[in-house]
Amino acid sequence: MNSANDILSEPDKPPAPADGLVELLRSMMLIRAFEERLMQMPRPGFQLLSSGEEAVAVGVCAALGPDDQLLSGGRAIGPALARGLEPHAVMAELQGKITGPCRGKGGRGHLAQPSAGFFGAHAVVGGNLTIAAGVALAAQLRRCSWIVACIFGDGACGAGALHETLNLAALWRLPLLLICCNNQYSVSTPVRQAIAPERLADLALPFGIPRQTVDGMDVVEVRQAARVATAAIRAGAGPFFLECVTYRFATHSTASRESRPPDEILLWRERCPIQRLAARLGAAGVLDQEGLAALQREVAALADAAAAHADAAPFPEPAEGLTDVD
Amino acid sequence: MLTESQAGGAGAGGPKVFFREAIARALGEEMERDERVFLLGQDVAEFGGPYKETAGLFERFGAARVRNMPVAEGAIVGVAAGAAAAGMRPIACVTYMDLFTLCLDPLVNYAAKLRYKTGGQLHAPLVLKTTAGAKGQGVAHSQCLEAWLMNVPGLKVVAPSTAADAYGLLKAAIRDDGPVVFIDHKRLFPTTGFLQMQEIPLGRASLVRHGTAATIVTYSFMTHVVLEAAARLDQEGIATEVIDLRTLAPLDVETVCASVARTGALLTVEEGQVVCGVGAEIAFRVHERLPQARAARLGARRAPISSNPVLEAFCLPSVDRVRDAVKALLSA
Numbered sequence: 281m282n283s284a285n286d287i288l289s290e291p292d293k294p295p296a297p298a299d300g301l302v303e304l305l306r307s308m309m310l311i312r313a314f315e316e317r318l319m320q321m322p323r324p325g326f327q328l329l330s331s332g333e334e335a336v337a338v339g340v341c342a343a344l345g346p347d348d349q350l351l352s353g354g355r356a357i358g359p360a361l362a363r364g365l366e367p368h369a370v371m372a373e374l375q376g377k378i379t380g381p382c383r384g385k386g387g388r389g390h391l392a393q394p395s396a397g398f399f400g401a402h403a404v405v406g407g408n409l410t411i412a413a414g415v416a417l418a419a420q421l422r423r424c425s426w427i428v429a430c431i432f433g434d435g436a437c438g439a440g441a442l443h444e445t446l447n448l449a450a451l452w453r454l455p456l457l458l459i460c461c462n463n464q465y466s467v468s469t470p471v472r473q474a475i476a477p478e479r480l481a482d483l484a485l486p487f488g489i490p491r492q493t494v495d496g497m498d499v500v501e502v503r504q505a506a507r508v509a510t511a512a513i514r515a516g517a518g519p520f521f522l523e524c525v526t527y528r529f530a531t532h533s534t535a536s537r538e539s540r541p542p543d544e545i546l547l548w549r550e551r552c553p554i555q556r557l558a559a560r561l562g563a564a565g566v567l568d569q570e571g572l573a574a575l576q577r578e579v580a581a582l583a584d585a586a587a588a589h590a591d592a593a594p595f596p597e598p599a600e601g602l603t604d605v606d
Numbered sequence: 607m608l609t610e611s612q613a614g615g616a617g618a619g620g621p622k623v624f625f626r627e628a629i630a631r632a633l634g635e636e637m638e639r640d641e642r643v644f645l646l647g648q649d650v651a652e653f654g655g656p657y658k659e660t661a662g663l664f665e666r667f668g669a670a671r672v673r674n675m676p677v678a679e680g681a682i683v684g685v686a687a688g689a690a691a692a693g694m695r696p697i698a699c700v701t702y703m704d705l706f707t708l709c710l711d712p713l714v715n716y717a718a719k720l721r722y723k724t725g726g727q728l729h730a731p732l733v734l735k736t737t738a739g740a741k742g743q744g745v746a747h748s749q750c751l752e753a754w755l756m757n758v759p760g761l762k763v764v765a766p767s768t769a770a771d772a773y774g775l776l777k778a779a780i781r782d783d784g785p786v787v788f789i790d791h792k793r794l795f796p797t798t799g800f801l802q803m804q805e806i807p808l809g810r811a812s813l814v815r816h817g818t819a820a821t822i823v824t825y826s827f828m829t830h831v832v833l834e835a836a837a838r839l840d841q842e843g844i845a846t847e848v849i850d851l852r853t854l855a856p857l858d859v860e861t862v863c864a865s866v867a868r869t870g871a872l873l874t875v876e877e878g879q880v881v882c883g884v885g886a887e888i889a890f891r892v893h894e895r896l897p898q899a900r901a902a903r904l905g906a907r908r909a910p911i912s913s914n915p916v917l918e919a920f921c922l923p924s925v926d927r928v929r930d931a932v933k934a935l936l937s938a
Contacts (some may be wrong), residue, residue: 383725390723410681412717413932414688444681604722605759
């Protein structure tokens with residue numbers, strides 16, 4: 281067992297008021313259903329799945345406004361869908377089809393649709409951190425009111441790019457929310473073997489950046505923390521570091537071997553953020569079994585439609601590969 | 607050493623300035639013209655740039671647009687790439703080209719691929735200005751690594767040899783939708799030349815000396831070394847044509863081939879390594895069109911560039927080595 285446990289919220293915590301909670305649940309269920317449907321495609325391809333981590337992206341995106349920009353690491357299906365990208369467009373991009381927002385050229389790990397507030401994923405671990413700082417600097421220089429959020433993994437916390445980004449973000453008081461989606465593994469390497477600080481949020485401490493570590497399996501807690509952080513950032517307080525302790529349910533990628541202890545996987549599956557919120561809403565009388573089933577049908581239909589669209593959409597002509605180069 | 611008025615031809619119109627002043631002038635004019643243009647790098651603010659090439663800009667444009675950066679090359683280029691993608695037109699200054707080893711990720715993996723990987727939704731109009739070349743600073747502050755960059759789809763690379771070209775190419779680079787790497791040279795900063803007060807389009811080489819015996823293709827500071835060698839060869843009755851590439855990517859193969867078609871012989875001269883170098887690329891591109899032409903390449907000897915003056919000079923292409931290489935090529 282790891283130290284992440286001490287920040288896990290109590291499962292019997294009293295339910296929050298029904299402040300958009302069904303929408304949060306639906307958004308998480310869509311990500312799960314989408315990824316399940318993706319893996320049923322005839323050729324799902326190499327993918328980086330977000331299942332298990334849905335609460336992080338959904339909770340953060342619930343605190344973002346339409347003009348804000350989100351960046352992410354390569355594990356971007358959750359962030360893209362949580363930001364509101366159309367499932368059929370995301371599925372098309374992941375399948376390399378021309379109807380994807382990047383015309384099938386970005387693909388897995390590089391989803392992007394800035395017009396929808398998703399500035400983009402970048403599959404180099406830690407590679408989007410200084411980029412996000414630059415986007416935030418542009419917002420500051422242009423005196424824009426929107427802010428920038430960047431989701432990265434615990435793996436990025438060992439990279440110099442994070443140190444450089446924290447330093448500049450603090451120095452310039454950038455409108456930047458840094459979200460560490462700590463799923464506790466870099467492929468096979470446990471965070472304990474890779475990163476010295478026990479809490480990754482403490483990396484922000486020497487820079488004077490406010491920080492918080494939350495249970496990343498609890499979407500309500502993530503959203504609450506993100507709301508507080510984004511309000512401070514919008515008020516001009518500068519950057520914020522939000523660590524969300526979570527767990528991916530699948531292997532690092534669809535091509536990776538599983539290396540984590542089976543009992544650990546089981547334990548974290550029991551903390552499934554979707555089941556947890558559904559149970560909370562059920563107990564509060566907000567959503568009954570029938571309502572939950574209806575939501576499930578709805579997201580499954582969206583995932584099916586996305587798959588059908590992606591299946592029918594054409595690949596780019598090979599010559600498309602020579603466009604948008606220079 | 608020849609001045610760039612000899613290298614660059616007619617210096618009509620503009621004032622005579624130091625190379626470093628040409629850079630500061632282009633930067634200042636572009637910042638005046640377009641408020642999205644801003645500068646970030648180590649020592650670029652009050653200090654005025656490592657070689658005074660940003661002198662006066664901090665006073666004119668202030669700390670928001672002339673931003674001193676920590677010694678963090680990855681962040682200098684990453685922040686610039688992100689800001690460029692978000693609508694600004696930054697000029698990122700990395701003091702020495704050797705330090706590209708620290709910032710290739712945001713340059714190569716992000717900025718150069720951004721337009722492609724987003725299907726045209728985003729692009730990175732970024733200029734990365736850096737200083738190459740050997741001048742006594744040793745193994746990690748002397749290198750010419752431009753051949754690495756020519757290999758990357760999506761990157762443009764310019765390396766002027768004169769004040770006029772530095773001014774004109776920097777203006778074009780800033781206006782380009784980039785990313786563009788702008789390479790100056792330690793030994794060029796003290797040179798002077800007449801400005802031509804005009805933008806110089808990227809991708810066009812300059813024929814700086816006419817001749818019939820052989821074509822020498824070079825760029826950046828080596829242009830001056832080559833021109834001196836050409837003058838000596840002239841005295842020996844060997845008239846060489848000299849092309850200053852000015853832009854390395856995209857490469858002006860047309861101008862090079864037109865010259866080699868006339869002379870029948872090609873020598874490439876670069877300050878960096880010849881293995882997979884600029885000359886290797888040019889020689890092959892010429893060979894594809896003119897298989898009969900003779901070709902040879904000259905560059906640094908295959909060793910690190912020492913701060914020891916004897917060892918540094920031994921490694922670099924010199925006037926004598928250029929002259930010998932032309933003679934060897936013609937007697938082959």
